[in-house]
Amino acid sequence: MQDYRYQSLHQFLKSQILHGVYEDGDLLPSENELSQFHKLTRTTVRQALSELQKEGYIVKQKGKGSIVNIRRKRLGLLSFKGFSEVIGHSDQKVSNTVLSGPLLQNWPKDFFYDLNALEKSARCIYLKRIRSVNTDPVMLEETYLPNQNLEGLIGKKLIKGSLFSTLILQYQIEVNSMDQDVRAIKANAHLAKTLSLNENDPVLHIYRKYGTSRPGYFIYSSLYFNTENYAIGSYFK
Amino acid sequence: MQDYRYQSLHQFLKSQILHGVYEDGDLLPSENELSQFHKLTRTTVRQALSELQKEGYIVKQKGKGSIVNIRRKRLGLLSFKGFSEVIGHSDQKVSNTVLSGPLLQNWPKDFFYDLNALEKSARCIYLKRIRSVNTDPVMLEETYLPNQNLEGLIGKKLIKGSLFSTLILQYQIEVNSMDQDVRAIKANAHLAKTLSLNENDPVLHIYRKYGTSRPGYFIYSSLYFNTENYAIGSYFK
DNA sequence: ATATTTAACCTGTATGTACAAGTTATCACT
DNA sequence: AGTGATAACTTGTACATACAGGTTAAATAT
Numbered sequence: 001m002q003d004y005r006y007q008s009l010h011q012f013l014k015s016q017i018l019h020g021v022y023e024d025g026d027l028l029p030s031e032n033e034l035s036q037f038h039k040l041t042r043t044t045v046r047q048a049l050s051e052l053q054k055e056g057y058i059v060k061q062k063g064k065g066s067i068v069n070i071r072r073k074r075l076g077l078l079s080f081k082g083f084s085e086v087i088g089h090s091d092q093k094v095s096n097t098v099l100s101g102p103l104l105q106n107w108p109k110d111f112f113y114d115l116n117a118l119e120k121s122a123r124c125i126y127l128k129r130i131r132s133v134n135t136d137p138v139m140l141e142e143t144y145l146p147n148q149n150l151e152g153l154i155g156k157k158l159i160k161g162s163l164f165s166t167l168i169l170q171y172q173i174e175v176n177s178m179d180q181d182v183r184a185i186k187a188n189a190h191l192a193k194t195l196s197l198n199e200n201d202p203v204l205h206i207y208r209k210y211g212t213s214r215p216g217y218f219i220y221s222s223l224y225f226n227t228e229n230y231a232i233g234s235y236f237k
Numbered sequence: 238m239q240d241y242r243y244q245s246l247h248q249f250l251k252s253q254i255l256h257g258v259y260e261d262g263d264l265l266p267s268e269n270e271l272s273q274f275h276k277l278t279r280t281t282v283r284q285a286l287s288e289l290q291k292e293g294y295i296v297k298q299k300g301k302g303s304i305v306n307i308r309r310k311r312l313g314l315l316s317f318k319g320f321s322e323v324i325g326h327s328d329q330k331v332s333n334t335v336l337s338g339p340l341l342q343n344w345p346k347d348f349f350y351d352l353n354a355l356e357k358s359a360r361c362i363y364l365k366r367i368r369s370v371n372t373d374p375v376m377l378e379e380t381y382l383p384n385q386n387l388e389g390l391i392g393k394k395l396i397k398g399s400l401f402s403t404l405i406l407q408y409q410i411e412v413n414s415m416d417q418d419v420r421a422i423k424a425n426a427h428l429a430k431t432l433s434l435n436e437n438d439p440v441l442h443i444y445r446k447y448g449t450s451r452p453g454y455f456i457y458s459s460l461y462f463n464t465e466n467y468a469i470g471s472y473f474k
Numbered sequence: 475a476t477a478t479t480t481a482a483c484c485t486g487t488a489t490g491t492a493c494a495a496g497t498t499a500t501c502a503c504t
Numbered sequence: 505a506g507t508g509a510t511a512a513c514t515t516g517t518a519c520a521t522a523c524a525g526g527t528t529a530a531a532t533a534t
Binding site: 185202203233 | 417418420440442462464469471
Binding site: 284301302 | 526
């Protein structure tokens with residue numbers, strides 16, 4: 001991997017975007033400038049930009065340029081989108097509370113996905129968060145990360161309060177796929193209390209397994225939504 | 238639109254695939270053959286194939302060719318995928334029963350999405366279906382299509398039992414985007430009966446608005462899932 | 475007969491060039 | 505001041521060519 005020139009440029013530009021060299025809405029250098037500076041044909045530069053476009057890091061506009069797109073809105077809640085974008089676009093205030101910081105523990109027995117031997121032997125980093133809209137708790141999220149080469153994550157404060165931002169900037173782990181199961185369940189006592197519901201009220205439940213740019217490394221989440229007042233919106237194209 | 242050579246070839250190949258000239262797993266003519274036959278450069282042919290690839294109509298394999306991919310599995314249930322693929326891949330038998338065939342009627346009052354004047358004036362084609370796995374009813378779907386230039390659809394039998402297949406083959410209407418709201422609700426008496434549940438059991442409910450290749454034309458659906466035995470799986474990358 | 479090499483095909487990467495077409499700021503004209 | 509043409513950018517499309525590297529089946533050697 002990483003043998004080709006367009007891939008090098010692709011990674012170079014992605015890294016610059018992720019490290020804030022360009023801000024949301026900024027223009028990348030033009031294709032001609034990039035080809036001149038990196039000594040590549042415009043065709044090759046265009047291939048690198050095309051990759052960035054596929055990943056949602058830039059939007060191209062004819063006659064104008066390549067526009068950096070930090071908040072990638074191409075997918076919905078049921079994909080990778082951050083929570084603030086799920087409800088977002090209105091004037092709602094979304095907040096994020098960590099109930100249990102990143103801490104090392106054993107895997108729960110009867111874990112919701114099958115783990116391989118490597119994952120089992122690694123123990124897991126556990127994270128429990130609540131997300132609220134205008135003080136109403138809307139989502140409870142429990143995240144489980146196999147403790148493989150994640151030195152320093154335990155107990156650490158997350159960058160921008162986001163686990164995904166922390167993983168990509170500190171560990172170069174990028175989430176690039178997701179498998180999920182969605183169900184409607186009845187709230188038990190604990191869920192009812194946490195999400196301000198009555199027992200047996202309907203709750204939206206999602207199990208997720210995230211694939212990452214680190215081969216064989218997966219992240220697991222269990223999400224519970226109070227959908228009484230806020231539906232879970234998502235958009236696909 | 239449609240002024241460029243790669244777009245013509247793209248549409249030509251897509252049409253051939255949709256009309257069954259190639260079956261699932263077949264190889265398209267090679268890039269050299271296509272460029273020779275259509276008098277285009279391989280670069281241009283590759284651009285057309287790249288579009289087909291983005292849309293999921295083909296999968297390319299180095300050294301082998303472009304493999305036709307009829308069942309497009311790139312998106313999950315929560316996207317455009319057909320129901321049979323949602324549960325699919327196991328040995329489950331999925332069946333589809335039309336409760337109320339395509340029939341013309343007025344829009345329900347308090348329709349779940351805001352309609353524009355054109356849609357309101359057109360009345361709607363209504364379709365009510367149940368989908369089952371091994372005789373267990375799993376999903377109730379109500380679909381509403383504005384009656385605009387859809388002569389002949391009312392009362393007609395659907396091609397391959399699929400509304401989307403019928404629309405693309407008969408009317409060249411292709412669904413290309415979707416907006417949805419997901420909730421967990423309590424089953425009312427009618428839902429409980431239809432989906433073999435008890436009243437007040439949790440039900441997964443989805444409102445959908447589909448965008449199509451016909452500008453300004455949208456399709457609306459309301460879906461109810463019994464997720465007691467089958468979760469709604471979906472995969473994204 | 476079986477294993478191995480080879481040749482013919484395929485897609486992927488890369489260079490170089492040319493013109494079409496959208497965007498924007500500047501300049502000239504009214 | 506305001507309008508409109510222009511020039512200098514930008515990305516998009518399309519051509520032609522070359523070689524790298526994966527796949528497959530036929531030719532060759534064992």
